[in-house]
């Protein structure tokens with residue numbers, strides 16, 4: 001699979017998360033508080049909760065259900081109760097558009 005266009009970078013606000021499904025994989029596309037775009041697995045590893053419904057702060061997203069925060073750069077949980085990481089996908093910005101390949105994950 002090749003990278004798919006998700007949306008224009010300008011369509012996502014700072015500290016906003018948006019859920020997309022690429023190749024059947026739910027992905028949270030998140031712009032952190034510094035304006036950098038990240039793509040992580042959208043399903044919390046503690047329960048079947050969409051992380052994109054959570055809260056973005058700095059370079060992490062917090063699951064609204066029980067408060068685990070996940071690093072947007074590594075996918076690792078920063079606090080319990082979640083202890084397994086979510087996948088992190090490579091993001092490319094091409095001519096102002098966000099492209100993600102759901103088959104390529106960064107090691108975490």
Ligand code: FES
Pocket residue numbers: 044045046047048049063064065066067068081082
């Ligand atoms: S479901 Fe996400 S922390 Fe519990």
